[in-house]
Amino acid sequence: MPLLRGRGLIVAPTLVHAHDLTVEYGGTTILDRVSLSVTRGEIVTIVGPNGSGKSTLIRAILGGVTPGRGWVEKPRGLKIGYVPQRLVLDPTLPMTVERFLSLPRRVSKARAQDALERAGVPGIGKRQMSVLSGGQFQRALLARALLETPDLLILDEATAGLDQPGSAAFYRRIEEVRAETGCGVLMISHDLHVVMSASDRVVCLNGHVCCEGTPDVVAAAPDYRRLFGEGTKGALALYRHTHDHSHGHDHGHAHHEPADRDAAE
Amino acid sequence: MILDDFMTRAALAGIGTALAAAPLGCFVVWRRMAYFGDATAHAAILGVALSLALSLPVFAGALVVALVMATAVSLISGRGYAMDTLLGVMAHSALAIGLVGVSFLSNVRIDIMAYLFGDILSVSRVDLAVIWGGALLVLALIGWRWSALLTATLNPDLARAAGVDPKREQLVLTLALALVVAVAIKVVGVLLITALLIIPAATIRPFATTPERMGILAALVGMASAFGGLRASYSFDAPTGPTIVCVAALLFLLSTVVSGLRRSA
Numbered sequence: 281m282p283l284l285r286g287r288g289l290i291v292a293p294t295l296v297h298a299h300d301l302t303v304e305y306g307g308t309t310i311l312d313r314v315s316l317s318v319t320r321g322e323i324v325t326i327v328g329p330n331g332s333g334k335s336t337l338i339r340a341i342l343g344g345v346t347p348g349r350g351w352v353e354k355p356r357g358l359k360i361g362y363v364p365q366r367l368v369l370d371p372t373l374p375m376t377v378e379r380f381l382s383l384p385r386r387v388s389k390a391r392a393q394d395a396l397e398r399a400g401v402p403g404i405g406k407r408q409m410s411v412l413s414g415g416q417f418q419r420a421l422l423a424r425a426l427l428e429t430p431d432l433l434i435l436d437e438a439t440a441g442l443d444q445p446g447s448a449a450f451y452r453r454i455e456e457v458r459a460e461t462g463c464g465v466l467m468i469s470h471d472l473h474v475v476m477s478a479s480d481r482v483v484c485l486n487g488h489v490c491c492e493g494t495p496d497v498v499a500a501a502p503d504y505r506r507l508f509g510e511g512t513k514g515a516l517a518l519y520r521h522t523h524d525h526s527h528g529h530d531h532g533h534a535h536h537e538p539a540d541r542d543a544a545e
Numbered sequence: 546m547i548l549d550d551f552m553t554r555a556a557l558a559g560i561g562t563a564l565a566a567a568p569l570g571c572f573v574v575w576r577r578m579a580y581f582g583d584a585t586a587h588a589a590i591l592g593v594a595l596s597l598a599l600s601l602p603v604f605a606g607a608l609v610v611a612l613v614m615a616t617a618v619s620l621i622s623g624r625g626y627a628m629d630t631l632l633g634v635m636a637h638s639a640l641a642i643g644l645v646g647v648s649f650l651s652n653v654r655i656d657i658m659a660y661l662f663g664d665i666l667s668v669s670r671v672d673l674a675v676i677w678g679g680a681l682l683v684l685a686l687i688g689w690r691w692s693a694l695l696t697a698t699l700n701p702d703l704a705r706a707a708g709v710d711p712k713r714e715q716l717v718l719t720l721a722l723a724l725v726v727a728v729a730i731k732v733v734g735v736l737l738i739t740a741l742l743i744i745p746a747a748t749i750r751p752f753a754t755t756p757e758r759m760g761i762l763a764a765l766v767g768m769a770s771a772f773g774g775l776r777a778s779y780s781f782d783a784p785t786g787p788t789i790v791c792v793a794a795l796l797f798l799l800s801t802v803v804s805g806l807r808r809s810a
Binding site: 373 | 574693696701703704705708746747753754
Protein backbone atom coordinates (compact mmCIF):
# COMPACT_ATOMS: atom_id res chain seq x y z
CA MET A 281 0.00 0.00 0.00
CA PRO A 282 1.66 3.17 -1.18
CA LEU A 283 0.32 5.28 1.62
CA LEU A 284 2.48 3.61 4.21
CA ARG A 285 5.58 4.69 2.36
CA GLY A 286 5.21 8.25 3.67
CA ARG A 287 8.04 9.63 5.70
CA GLY A 288 6.42 9.01 9.05
CA LEU A 289 5.01 12.51 9.22
CA ILE A 290 1.80 11.40 7.64
CA VAL A 291 -0.58 9.10 9.43
CA ALA A 292 -1.54 6.25 7.13
CA PRO A 293 -4.94 7.28 5.81
CA THR A 294 -4.14 10.95 5.13
CA LEU A 295 -3.73 11.56 1.39
CA VAL A 296 -2.84 15.20 1.45
CA HIS A 297 -2.32 17.73 4.18
CA ALA A 298 -1.92 21.44 3.63
CA HIS A 299 -0.46 23.30 6.60
CA ASP A 300 -1.08 26.99 7.12
CA LEU A 301 -0.75 27.88 3.44
CA THR A 302 -0.28 31.55 2.74
CA VAL A 303 -0.15 32.68 -0.87
CA GLU A 304 0.31 36.27 -2.01
CA TYR A 305 0.32 37.80 -5.48
CA GLY A 306 1.70 41.29 -5.79
CA GLY A 307 0.77 42.30 -2.25
CA THR A 308 -2.69 40.71 -2.39
CA THR A 309 -3.25 37.85 0.01
CA ILE A 310 -5.03 35.05 -1.85
CA LEU A 311 -4.77 32.41 0.83
CA ASP A 312 -4.29 33.26 4.48
CA ARG A 313 -3.09 30.43 6.73
CA VAL A 314 -5.28 27.80 5.12
CA SER A 315 -5.04 24.25 6.44
CA LEU A 316 -6.82 21.33 4.90
CA SER A 317 -6.50 17.58 4.77
CA VAL A 318 -8.15 14.74 2.89
CA THR A 319 -8.10 11.17 4.10
CA ARG A 320 -8.68 7.98 2.15
CA GLY A 321 -12.31 7.34 1.28
CA GLU A 322 -13.40 10.88 2.16
CA ILE A 323 -15.17 13.41 -0.08
CA VAL A 324 -14.16 16.94 0.87
CA THR A 325 -15.73 19.89 -0.91
CA ILE A 326 -14.41 23.43 -0.97
CA VAL A 327 -17.03 26.14 -1.35
CA GLY A 328 -16.58 29.87 -1.46
CA PRO A 329 -17.43 32.94 -3.52
CA ASN A 330 -15.54 33.88 -6.68
CA GLY A 331 -12.03 34.99 -5.88
CA SER A 332 -11.97 33.24 -2.53
CA GLY A 333 -8.79 31.34 -3.44
CA LYS A 334 -10.35 27.93 -4.18
CA SER A 335 -8.46 27.30 -7.40
CA THR A 336 -5.27 28.73 -5.92
CA LEU A 337 -5.56 26.25 -3.07
CA ILE A 338 -5.92 23.37 -5.55
CA ARG A 339 -2.94 24.62 -7.54
CA ALA A 340 -0.87 24.89 -4.37
CA ILE A 341 -1.76 21.29 -3.54
CA LEU A 342 -0.77 20.19 -7.06
CA GLY A 343 2.50 22.12 -6.77
CA GLY A 344 1.80 24.83 -9.34
CA VAL A 345 1.83 27.62 -6.77
CA THR A 346 4.60 27.95 -4.22
CA PRO A 347 3.17 29.18 -0.93
CA GLY A 348 4.91 32.08 0.80
CA ARG A 349 4.34 30.31 4.09
CA GLY A 350 3.18 26.83 5.01
CA TRP A 351 3.63 23.57 3.14
CA VAL A 352 1.85 20.66 1.55
CA GLU A 353 2.46 17.06 2.57
CA LYS A 354 1.71 14.23 0.19
CA PRO A 355 2.83 10.64 0.56
CA ARG A 356 5.53 9.67 -1.90
CA GLY A 357 4.05 8.09 -5.03
CA LEU A 358 0.54 9.43 -4.38
CA LYS A 359 -1.47 8.97 -7.58
CA ILE A 360 -3.58 12.03 -8.29
CA GLY A 361 -6.42 12.14 -10.80
CA TYR A 362 -7.13 15.75 -11.71
CA VAL A 363 -10.09 17.20 -13.58
CA PRO A 364 -9.51 20.89 -14.32
CA GLN A 365 -12.27 23.46 -14.47
CA ARG A 366 -11.68 23.83 -18.17
CA LEU A 367 -9.08 22.70 -20.59
CA VAL A 368 -8.40 24.88 -23.58
CA LEU A 369 -6.86 22.97 -26.45
CA ASP A 370 -4.95 25.07 -28.93
CA PRO A 371 -6.74 24.70 -32.29
CA THR A 372 -3.42 23.75 -33.89
CA LEU A 373 -3.14 20.66 -31.69
CA PRO A 374 -4.93 17.62 -33.13
CA MET A 375 -6.04 15.28 -30.35
CA THR A 376 -8.40 12.34 -30.41
CA VAL A 377 -10.12 11.32 -27.19
CA GLU A 378 -8.26 8.00 -27.30
CA ARG A 379 -4.89 9.76 -27.54
CA PHE A 380 -5.86 12.12 -24.75
CA LEU A 381 -6.58 9.21 -22.42
CA SER A 382 -3.02 7.98 -22.97
CA LEU A 383 -1.41 11.15 -21.64
CA PRO A 384 1.14 10.93 -20.22
CA ARG A 385 1.19 7.12 -19.92
CA ARG A 386 -0.07 4.93 -22.69
CA VAL A 387 -3.09 2.74 -21.95
CA SER A 388 -4.44 -0.10 -24.05
CA LYS A 389 -7.34 0.46 -26.43
CA ALA A 390 -9.51 -1.89 -24.38
CA ARG A 391 -8.87 0.05 -21.18
CA ALA A 392 -9.52 3.35 -22.91
CA GLN A 393 -12.84 2.05 -24.28
CA ASP A 394 -13.79 0.66 -20.91
CA ALA A 395 -12.97 3.97 -19.22
CA LEU A 396 -15.15 5.89 -21.69
CA GLU A 397 -18.00 3.44 -21.26
CA ARG A 398 -17.86 3.80 -17.49
CA ALA A 399 -17.80 7.56 -17.80
CA GLY A 400 -21.02 7.35 -19.82
CA VAL A 401 -19.55 8.34 -23.18
CA PRO A 402 -18.93 5.09 -25.09
CA GLY A 403 -17.69 5.21 -28.66
CA ILE A 404 -16.21 8.73 -28.72
CA GLY A 405 -12.61 7.46 -28.72
CA LYS A 406 -11.91 8.33 -32.34
CA ARG A 407 -13.39 11.81 -32.18
CA GLN A 408 -11.37 14.97 -31.90
CA MET A 409 -11.46 16.60 -28.45
CA SER A 410 -12.34 19.90 -30.15
CA VAL A 411 -15.71 18.64 -31.47
CA LEU A 412 -17.00 17.23 -28.17
CA SER A 413 -19.91 18.87 -26.39
CA GLY A 414 -19.25 20.40 -22.97
CA GLY A 415 -20.67 17.36 -21.19
CA GLN A 416 -18.74 14.85 -23.30
CA PHE A 417 -15.56 16.83 -22.78
CA GLN A 418 -15.90 16.84 -18.98
CA ARG A 419 -16.66 13.11 -19.00
CA ALA A 420 -13.60 12.46 -21.13
CA LEU A 421 -11.55 14.44 -18.60
CA LEU A 422 -13.02 12.34 -15.79
CA ALA A 423 -12.37 9.11 -17.69
CA ARG A 424 -8.72 10.09 -18.03
CA ALA A 425 -8.44 11.03 -14.36
CA LEU A 426 -9.85 7.64 -13.32
CA LEU A 427 -7.73 5.52 -15.68
CA GLU A 428 -4.86 5.04 -13.31
CA THR A 429 -7.07 4.34 -10.25
CA PRO A 430 -5.93 7.43 -8.37
CA ASP A 431 -5.49 7.58 -4.60
CA LEU A 432 -6.78 11.13 -4.64
CA LEU A 433 -9.23 12.62 -7.11
CA ILE A 434 -9.14 16.41 -7.43
CA LEU A 435 -12.03 18.11 -9.24
CA ASP A 436 -12.02 21.85 -9.88
CA GLU A 437 -15.64 22.72 -10.70
CA ALA A 438 -15.69 19.70 -12.92
CA THR A 439 -19.40 20.01 -13.71
CA ALA A 440 -19.20 23.53 -15.09
CA GLY A 441 -21.12 23.38 -18.36
CA LEU A 442 -23.17 20.30 -17.47
CA ASP A 443 -26.93 20.51 -17.09
CA GLN A 444 -28.64 19.47 -13.85
CA PRO A 445 -29.14 15.74 -14.68
CA GLY A 446 -25.70 15.63 -16.22
CA SER A 447 -24.00 16.99 -13.16
CA ALA A 448 -26.07 14.76 -10.86
CA ALA A 449 -24.93 11.73 -12.89
CA PHE A 450 -21.36 13.02 -12.78
CA TYR A 451 -21.36 13.18 -8.99
CA ARG A 452 -23.06 9.79 -8.67
CA ARG A 453 -20.17 8.43 -10.70
CA ILE A 454 -17.71 10.06 -8.30
CA GLU A 455 -19.42 8.42 -5.33
CA GLU A 456 -19.33 5.05 -7.10
CA VAL A 457 -15.63 5.43 -7.75
CA ARG A 458 -15.02 6.33 -4.14
CA ALA A 459 -16.99 3.25 -3.02
CA GLU A 460 -15.17 0.99 -5.51
CA THR A 461 -11.63 2.17 -4.98
CA GLY A 462 -11.66 3.90 -1.61
CA CYS A 463 -9.93 6.93 -3.06
CA GLY A 464 -10.17 10.33 -1.43
CA VAL A 465 -11.93 13.14 -3.30
CA LEU A 466 -11.19 16.86 -3.05
CA MET A 467 -13.48 19.04 -5.10
CA ILE A 468 -14.56 22.58 -5.68
CA SER A 469 -18.23 22.93 -6.39
CA HIS A 470 -20.66 25.73 -7.00
CA ASP A 471 -23.63 23.42 -6.82
CA LEU A 472 -24.71 23.66 -3.20
CA HIS A 473 -27.27 20.86 -3.52
CA VAL A 474 -24.53 18.50 -4.56
CA VAL A 475 -22.19 19.79 -1.88
CA MET A 476 -24.72 19.21 0.83
CA SER A 477 -25.78 15.76 -0.31
CA ALA A 478 -22.53 14.24 -1.55
CA SER A 479 -19.79 15.58 0.72
CA ASP A 480 -18.47 14.11 3.92
CA ARG A 481 -16.86 17.37 4.84
CA VAL A 482 -17.27 20.92 3.57
CA VAL A 483 -14.63 23.61 3.80
CA CYS A 484 -15.93 27.10 3.38
CA LEU A 485 -13.14 29.27 2.00
CA ASN A 486 -12.92 33.01 1.71
CA GLY A 487 -9.21 33.71 1.61
CA HIS A 488 -9.11 31.97 4.96
CA VAL A 489 -11.10 28.96 6.15
CA CYS A 490 -14.36 30.51 7.38
CA CYS A 491 -15.74 27.29 8.73
CA GLU A 492 -15.56 23.59 8.07
CA GLY A 493 -17.22 20.37 9.10
CA THR A 494 -19.99 18.05 7.99
CA PRO A 495 -22.52 19.63 5.62
CA ASP A 496 -25.02 20.06 8.48
CA VAL A 497 -22.53 21.85 10.65
CA VAL A 498 -21.37 24.14 7.86
CA ALA A 499 -24.90 24.90 6.69
CA ALA A 500 -25.74 26.06 10.21
CA ALA A 501 -22.56 28.09 10.68
CA PRO A 502 -23.10 31.85 10.77
CA ASP A 503 -20.11 32.49 8.48
CA TYR A 504 -21.51 30.18 5.83
CA ARG A 505 -24.91 31.83 6.05
CA ARG A 506 -23.36 35.22 5.66
CA LEU A 507 -21.61 34.04 2.49
CA PHE A 508 -24.36 32.02 0.89
CA GLY A 509 -27.58 33.27 2.36
CA GLU A 510 -30.04 31.38 4.54
CA GLY A 511 -30.12 27.64 4.04
CA THR A 512 -29.15 25.86 0.88
CA LYS A 513 -32.35 26.64 -0.98
CA GLY A 514 -30.82 29.72 -2.43
CA ALA A 515 -28.14 28.23 -4.60
CA LEU A 516 -28.44 31.42 -6.58
CA ALA A 517 -27.28 33.38 -3.57
CA LEU A 518 -23.82 32.17 -4.43
CA TYR A 519 -23.83 33.91 -7.75
CA ARG A 520 -25.49 37.02 -6.46
CA HIS A 521 -23.13 37.25 -3.55
CA THR A 522 -21.38 40.58 -3.38
CA HIS A 523 -18.32 40.19 -1.34
CA ASP A 524 -18.65 43.14 0.97
CA HIS A 525 -19.26 41.48 4.30
CA SER A 526 -16.92 41.86 7.20
CA HIS A 527 -16.25 39.02 9.53
CA GLY A 528 -16.77 39.59 13.23
CA HIS A 529 -13.48 37.93 14.02
CA ASP A 530 -10.01 39.27 13.73
CA HIS A 531 -8.03 37.89 10.81
CA GLY A 532 -5.56 40.69 10.49
CA HIS A 533 -6.06 41.11 6.76
CA ALA A 534 -8.25 43.22 4.58
CA HIS A 535 -10.79 41.78 2.20
CA HIS A 536 -10.10 42.76 -1.35
CA GLU A 537 -12.14 43.35 -4.41
CA PRO A 538 -13.15 39.98 -5.83
CA ALA A 539 -12.09 41.11 -9.30
CA ASP A 540 -8.47 41.31 -8.18
CA ARG A 541 -8.45 37.78 -6.95
CA ASP A 542 -10.33 36.46 -9.92
CA ALA A 543 -7.42 37.58 -12.01
CA ALA A 544 -5.07 35.64 -9.80
CA GLU A 545 -7.09 32.45 -9.79
CA MET B 546 32.36 8.76 -53.12
CA ILE B 547 28.88 10.13 -52.96
CA LEU B 548 29.63 12.82 -50.34
CA ASP B 549 32.15 14.38 -52.72
CA ASP B 550 29.30 16.03 -54.58
CA PHE B 551 28.39 19.38 -53.00
CA MET B 552 24.79 19.01 -54.12
CA THR B 553 24.50 15.69 -52.29
CA ARG B 554 26.00 17.21 -49.15
CA ALA B 555 23.62 20.16 -49.42
CA ALA B 556 20.61 17.88 -49.86
CA LEU B 557 21.60 15.78 -46.85
CA ALA B 558 22.17 18.92 -44.76
CA GLY B 559 18.76 20.31 -45.68
CA ILE B 560 16.97 17.05 -45.05
CA GLY B 561 18.70 16.54 -41.69
CA THR B 562 17.81 20.02 -40.51
CA ALA B 563 14.19 19.75 -41.62
CA LEU B 564 13.89 16.33 -39.99
CA ALA B 565 14.67 17.81 -36.57
CA ALA B 566 13.11 21.24 -37.04
CA ALA B 567 9.63 20.15 -38.14
CA PRO B 568 8.59 17.98 -35.15
CA LEU B 569 10.06 20.55 -32.75
CA GLY B 570 8.16 23.14 -34.76
CA CYS B 571 4.91 21.37 -33.87
CA PHE B 572 5.52 22.19 -30.22
CA VAL B 573 6.47 25.74 -31.17
CA VAL B 574 3.10 26.05 -32.92
CA TRP B 575 1.04 24.27 -30.24
CA ARG B 576 2.60 26.36 -27.48
CA ARG B 577 2.52 29.60 -29.48
CA MET B 578 6.25 30.10 -29.13
CA ALA B 579 7.04 31.48 -32.59
CA TYR B 580 8.48 34.65 -31.07
CA PHE B 581 10.64 32.45 -28.90
CA GLY B 582 12.16 30.75 -31.94
CA ASP B 583 12.86 34.13 -33.53
CA ALA B 584 14.58 35.51 -30.45
CA THR B 585 16.75 32.43 -30.08
CA ALA B 586 17.69 32.43 -33.75
CA HIS B 587 18.51 36.13 -33.87
CA ALA B 588 20.66 35.83 -30.79
CA ALA B 589 22.70 33.16 -32.56
CA ILE B 590 24.32 35.78 -34.81
CA LEU B 591 25.91 37.20 -31.66
CA GLY B 592 27.26 33.70 -31.06
CA VAL B 593 28.66 33.68 -34.59
CA ALA B 594 30.46 36.97 -33.95
CA LEU B 595 31.89 35.70 -30.67
CA SER B 596 33.11 32.45 -32.20
CA LEU B 597 34.83 34.28 -35.04
CA ALA B 598 36.47 36.68 -32.58
CA LEU B 599 37.68 33.85 -30.38
CA SER B 600 38.46 31.47 -33.28
CA LEU B 601 36.00 28.90 -32.02
CA PRO B 602 33.74 26.72 -34.16
CA VAL B 603 30.72 28.75 -35.25
CA PHE B 604 28.39 25.92 -34.27
CA ALA B 605 29.60 26.00 -30.65
CA GLY B 606 29.31 29.76 -30.29
CA ALA B 607 25.87 29.86 -31.85
CA LEU B 608 24.70 26.99 -29.65
CA VAL B 609 25.89 28.60 -26.43
CA VAL B 610 24.43 32.04 -27.14
CA ALA B 611 21.16 30.52 -28.43
CA LEU B 612 20.95 28.46 -25.26
CA VAL B 613 21.59 31.50 -23.05
CA MET B 614 18.94 33.49 -24.92
CA ALA B 615 16.38 30.67 -24.87
CA THR B 616 16.91 30.10 -21.16
CA ALA B 617 16.63 33.81 -20.41
CA VAL B 618 13.38 34.00 -22.36
CA SER B 619 12.06 30.87 -20.59
CA LEU B 620 12.78 32.37 -17.21
CA ILE B 621 11.19 35.70 -18.05
CA SER B 622 8.05 34.21 -19.60
CA GLY B 623 5.11 33.81 -17.26
CA ARG B 624 6.27 36.59 -14.95
CA GLY B 625 3.83 39.16 -16.14
CA TYR B 626 6.09 41.12 -18.45
CA ALA B 627 4.80 42.13 -21.86
CA MET B 628 6.48 39.28 -23.68
CA ASP B 629 6.35 40.49 -27.26
CA THR B 630 7.87 43.85 -26.38
CA LEU B 631 10.60 42.32 -24.28
CA LEU B 632 11.38 39.71 -26.91
CA GLY B 633 11.49 42.35 -29.60
CA VAL B 634 14.06 44.23 -27.54
CA MET B 635 16.16 41.16 -26.76
CA ALA B 636 16.04 39.50 -30.16
CA HIS B 637 16.87 42.55 -32.22
CA SER B 638 19.45 43.85 -29.76
CA ALA B 639 21.24 40.53 -29.93
CA LEU B 640 21.06 40.57 -33.72
CA ALA B 641 22.33 44.16 -33.92
CA ILE B 642 25.13 43.63 -31.41
CA GLY B 643 26.17 40.53 -33.33
CA LEU B 644 26.24 42.40 -36.64
CA VAL B 645 28.23 45.29 -35.18
CA GLY B 646 30.57 42.81 -33.51
CA VAL B 647 31.24 41.00 -36.75
CA SER B 648 32.02 44.28 -38.54
CA PHE B 649 34.81 44.99 -36.02
CA LEU B 650 36.56 41.75 -36.85
CA SER B 651 38.96 43.22 -39.39
CA ASN B 652 41.24 40.21 -39.45
CA VAL B 653 38.60 37.88 -40.85
CA ARG B 654 36.99 38.31 -44.21
CA ILE B 655 33.57 36.83 -43.79
CA ASP B 656 30.39 37.08 -45.69
CA ILE B 657 27.75 37.93 -43.10
CA MET B 658 25.05 37.06 -45.61
CA ALA B 659 26.08 33.43 -45.26
CA TYR B 660 25.01 33.49 -41.62
CA LEU B 661 21.88 35.55 -42.15
CA PHE B 662 20.48 33.50 -45.03
CA GLY B 663 22.51 30.30 -44.89
CA ASP B 664 25.07 28.87 -47.24
CA ILE B 665 23.96 25.33 -47.76
CA LEU B 666 26.05 24.77 -50.88
CA SER B 667 29.27 25.18 -48.90
CA VAL B 668 28.42 22.48 -46.35
CA SER B 669 31.52 20.41 -45.64
CA ARG B 670 31.68 16.83 -44.42
CA VAL B 671 32.37 18.08 -40.89
CA ASP B 672 29.37 20.42 -41.12
CA LEU B 673 27.30 17.50 -42.27
CA ALA B 674 28.38 15.42 -39.29
CA VAL B 675 27.56 18.28 -36.92
CA ILE B 676 24.16 18.88 -38.56
CA TRP B 677 23.13 15.22 -38.45
CA GLY B 678 24.54 14.74 -34.96
CA GLY B 679 22.56 17.74 -33.71
CA ALA B 680 19.44 16.71 -35.60
CA LEU B 681 19.48 13.18 -34.24
CA LEU B 682 20.09 14.51 -30.73
CA VAL B 683 17.04 16.79 -31.05
CA LEU B 684 14.91 13.94 -32.37
CA ALA B 685 16.03 11.66 -29.55
CA LEU B 686 15.31 14.37 -26.97
CA ILE B 687 11.82 15.07 -28.30
CA GLY B 688 11.05 11.38 -28.75
CA TRP B 689 12.11 10.62 -25.21
CA ARG B 690 10.05 13.41 -23.64
CA TRP B 691 7.19 13.29 -26.18
CA SER B 692 4.33 12.29 -23.89
CA ALA B 693 5.47 14.47 -21.00
CA LEU B 694 5.92 17.42 -23.37
CA LEU B 695 2.43 16.91 -24.77
CA THR B 696 0.86 16.72 -21.32
CA ALA B 697 2.66 19.88 -20.22
CA THR B 698 1.59 21.59 -23.44
CA LEU B 699 -2.05 20.69 -22.80
CA ASN B 700 -2.20 22.09 -19.28
CA PRO B 701 0.55 22.62 -16.68
CA ASP B 702 -1.65 21.59 -13.74
CA LEU B 703 -2.76 18.44 -15.53
CA ALA B 704 0.93 17.64 -16.01
CA ARG B 705 1.78 18.29 -12.36
CA ALA B 706 -1.03 16.02 -11.18
CA ALA B 707 0.41 13.27 -13.40
CA GLY B 708 3.88 13.74 -11.96
CA VAL B 709 5.29 15.71 -14.91
CA ASP B 710 7.17 18.91 -14.09
CA PRO B 711 6.16 21.48 -16.76
CA LYS B 712 9.26 23.59 -16.04
CA ARG B 713 11.55 20.68 -16.81
CA GLU B 714 9.72 20.03 -20.09
CA GLN B 715 10.05 23.70 -20.99
CA LEU B 716 13.78 23.33 -20.44
CA VAL B 717 13.88 20.33 -22.76
CA LEU B 718 12.21 22.38 -25.49
CA THR B 719 14.60 25.26 -24.85
CA LEU B 720 17.58 22.99 -25.29
CA ALA B 721 16.15 21.40 -28.43
CA LEU B 722 15.41 24.82 -29.90
CA ALA B 723 18.96 26.07 -29.29
CA LEU B 724 20.32 22.93 -30.95
CA VAL B 725 18.10 23.33 -34.02
CA VAL B 726 19.11 26.97 -34.35
CA ALA B 727 22.80 26.11 -34.18
CA VAL B 728 22.32 23.33 -36.73
CA ALA B 729 20.19 25.38 -39.11
CA ILE B 730 22.43 28.45 -39.38
CA LYS B 731 24.44 26.89 -42.16
CA VAL B 732 21.32 25.71 -43.97
CA VAL B 733 18.85 28.62 -43.96
CA GLY B 734 20.56 31.24 -41.78
CA VAL B 735 19.32 32.91 -38.60
CA LEU B 736 16.63 35.02 -40.26
CA LEU B 737 14.73 32.08 -41.75
CA ILE B 738 15.09 29.38 -39.09
CA THR B 739 11.66 30.03 -37.61
CA ALA B 740 10.18 29.34 -41.04
CA LEU B 741 11.59 25.81 -41.01
CA LEU B 742 10.06 25.30 -37.56
CA ILE B 743 6.62 26.67 -38.20
CA ILE B 744 5.67 26.35 -41.86
CA PRO B 745 5.80 22.53 -42.12
CA ALA B 746 3.76 22.13 -38.91
CA ALA B 747 1.19 24.69 -40.07
CA THR B 748 1.06 23.09 -43.53
CA ILE B 749 0.14 19.66 -42.26
CA ARG B 750 -2.19 20.65 -39.43
CA PRO B 751 -5.45 20.27 -41.42
CA PHE B 752 -4.56 16.69 -42.34
CA ALA B 753 -3.35 15.41 -38.96
CA THR B 754 -5.62 13.67 -36.44
CA THR B 755 -3.11 13.00 -33.66
CA PRO B 756 -0.04 14.86 -32.42
CA GLU B 757 2.18 11.98 -33.50
CA ARG B 758 0.94 12.04 -37.08
CA MET B 759 1.36 15.80 -37.18
CA GLY B 760 4.98 15.46 -36.04
CA ILE B 761 5.84 12.79 -38.60
CA LEU B 762 3.99 14.42 -41.51
CA ALA B 763 5.53 17.80 -40.67
CA ALA B 764 8.97 16.21 -40.88
CA LEU B 765 8.08 14.85 -44.33
CA VAL B 766 6.83 18.25 -45.48
CA GLY B 767 10.00 19.87 -44.13
CA MET B 768 12.25 17.40 -45.92
CA ALA B 769 10.32 17.80 -49.16
CA SER B 770 10.67 21.60 -48.88
CA ALA B 771 14.41 21.31 -48.31
CA PHE B 772 14.89 18.96 -51.22
CA GLY B 773 12.54 20.84 -53.55
CA GLY B 774 14.08 24.17 -52.59
CA LEU B 775 17.54 22.92 -53.34
CA ARG B 776 16.52 21.67 -56.78
CA ALA B 777 14.63 24.87 -57.56
CA SER B 778 17.52 27.09 -56.50
CA TYR B 779 19.80 25.07 -58.79
CA SER B 780 17.40 25.39 -61.74
CA PHE B 781 16.69 29.09 -61.26
CA ASP B 782 20.08 30.05 -59.86
CA ALA B 783 18.40 31.51 -56.77
CA PRO B 784 19.79 31.73 -53.20
CA THR B 785 19.15 28.31 -51.65
CA GLY B 786 18.01 29.13 -48.09
CA PRO B 787 15.27 31.55 -49.15
CA THR B 788 14.23 29.18 -51.97
CA ILE B 789 13.71 26.37 -49.45
CA VAL B 790 11.44 28.65 -47.43
CA CYS B 791 9.61 29.69 -50.63
CA VAL B 792 8.86 26.04 -51.43
CA ALA B 793 7.64 25.50 -47.85
CA ALA B 794 5.39 28.56 -48.22
CA LEU B 795 4.00 27.20 -51.52
CA LEU B 796 3.18 23.89 -49.83
CA PHE B 797 1.44 25.82 -47.05
CA LEU B 798 -0.63 27.69 -49.62
CA LEU B 799 -1.53 24.43 -51.34
CA SER B 800 -2.54 22.83 -48.02
CA THR B 801 -4.71 25.81 -47.13
CA VAL B 802 -6.51 25.69 -50.49
CA VAL B 803 -7.00 21.91 -50.39
CA SER B 804 -8.29 21.87 -46.82
CA GLY B 805 -10.55 24.82 -47.61
CA LEU B 806 -12.00 22.98 -50.63
CA ARG B 807 -12.41 19.82 -48.59
CA ARG B 808 -14.33 21.65 -45.91
CA SER B 809 -16.65 23.39 -48.35
CA ALA B 810 -17.21 20.20 -50.35
